Amino acid sequence: MRCAAWGAELVQWWETAVVYQVYIRSFADGDGDGIGDITGLRSRLPYLRRLGVDAVWINPWYPSPMADAGYDVADYRDIDPAYGTLVQAGRFIEEAHAAGIRVLLDIVPNHTSDQHPWFQAALRGEPGARERYLFRSGRAASPPNDWQSIFGGPAWTRTADGWWYLHLFAPGQPDLNWDHPEVRAEFEDVLAFWFDLGVDGFRIDVAHGLVKAPGLPDRGGADTPHPAFDQDGVHDIYRG
Template identity: 65%
Template sequence: MSWWRDAVVYQIYVRSFADSDGDGIGDLAGVRERLPHLVELGVDAIWLTPFYPSPMADGGYDVADYCGVDPLFGDLDDFDDLLARAHEAGLRVLVDVVPNHTSDRHPWFAEALAAEPGSAERDRYLIRDGRGDEPPNDWESIFGGPAWTRLPDGQWYLHLFAPEQPDLNWRNPQVRADFRKVLKFWLDRGVDGFRIDVAHGMIKHPDLPDTGLAEQISLLGRGELPYFDQDEVHEIYRDWRALLDSYSGGRIGVAEAWASTQERLARYVRPDELHQAFNFALLEAPWSAAEFGEVVTESLATTAQVGATTTWVLGNHDVRRPVTRYGDGETGLARARAAALFSFALPGSVYVYQGEELGLREVLELPDEVRQDPIWTRSGGADVGRDGCRVPLPWSGERPPFGFGPGGGWLPAPGEWAASTVGAQRAEPGSVLNLYRSALARRRELPELGDGEMTWLDGPEHVLAFAREPGFTCATNFGDAPVVLDLPGDLVLRSDGAESWTGELPPNTAVWLKTGKS
């Protein structure tokens, strides 16, 4: 069976994972030093967020050189060493590729600015004449404000994100050829695949029409926009799939794609396209048996139509952490623990964002002066942005930065995290870390889990229960009161850490049961 169909992949936000040199910023050597934590956790692969040379206008997602390493994070030797050590430890390595846009400091954009309107250099990007003193259309930036910036000669360039991130013109054959070279550069070094940033965005409607809409970002993943999920984008992925398949070892492509329906999302994982697409529908679902059940049913049905697996996600570096989304405090933590067990038992692959295995909350109280997210700056402080889920990981000790590195961290960790460090949780049998380690170990041991089928079971209101054959059951109580369940099997795990099973399931709790030998 293909490894990726039921892999557990751990997302590393490199600048916040581990700092080896004391500059307050995580780096590739820090990741290498902390690989034992990931082996003990029981994941199959790691995904590294961008570590390429970048002015860091958007945390490295503004790339100035796709085939290098920013000095903040090390150099190519550090990357090669990390890759070799990860492979020796049995971990596959995925890297981020950012094809929708470059940095405005990329040589390609410098060449475009120096060239004349209508030149081949300008055709690499979406640079157009405006409507008098107005931009070419009404498109809005994901980070707020207009999606167009005017150049000194009067033309405008498109940036669906920050002005420092000009969008490439993927109808240009040279752009496609150059990105093929980028993929080959990293595949030849031995990477196991790519997470594709804004995978739905590279092709824009050729007419660049107005939307007639304000607050267009609210339609992301819910409606149709002329700059997202255009049909021609699939031509790119058919070409990339052929390239990936030309390498041995099961190299994969993973789409960060938003689509208006589950059916359109499934198109990204057709047999001749990408291998996985993040399922953001589960991430966005409120804490509700009905909502979770609807997402799972629809997701499994639509991916099955194209013979693909479903890729479950509860968090990442762009959204509030599950503990906070589900209510914060003890309630939010209990729900996040239950959601983890629920998702680990589903058919398909699972992604874990760093810190979820520690039950970290969103840090909402960051001082204004330390925030770096362009969402914060472009909204004039109206939107706090994403820095709160990017606070450096706590590894050990009683005071910040909790072993993150020899110095401080680029964002301050709250003092309460002393009880949440990796070191503290290793010693606590009922900790979130030990729940994750136990769950992922059992997921690997039990043949019922991972890829395959599931069957919903009847249960009380606010309870979702499903079976995986032979003889495995997961039940989750989304309600506010305990329920008594008539389910067969012996206890495998409970999300609340209890070690016995009488048939009563507390609120905000999930349980794994197994009949026969386990």
């Protein structure tokens, strides 16, 4: 990501930036309800400027049932009502820029919340909806493979009709199928939505896990590479 001009090396701003991480729920409560919010974050901009930070990285502020601290996203194009509104988010971004501070968002493309409209459609059995996720029929009464959740226990949960869905994290975080063109198109559109609102970049959650090994093979042991991580296909996604 470096380029040469007139024999000199140009450095991207993010290569040397001081980035301040904000978990908005606990950072600053602006309305007195005991939960951090955008109003509180805006009020702390003078403090952040005095610190000399170059950017803030905001952990997920999207609508979420909070099965995993907001990393289970129900809507990628909105703000959780506990934190504020899109209008307030836009104002914060403008004010941060005026203070010389860039804004980075967490994006969570490996999985959605089980409350996301796509997954709810999959549970209802709507045509094509399950193809956006990783549903499998399983092996009799056993999960489709031996993968374990990062949070412990099997990485598969069985639905009422006997099928299983993959969740590398909590059962409330079903993994998306990044081989499906609708998934790729959706996240490109989500990025464009926030760039249009003025954000400067993203931190990508589970960046190494979007592509799984073909056939979802058994791992076979904790000392072997995990088939869900570090697959070459992730590079095509990020080039896109």
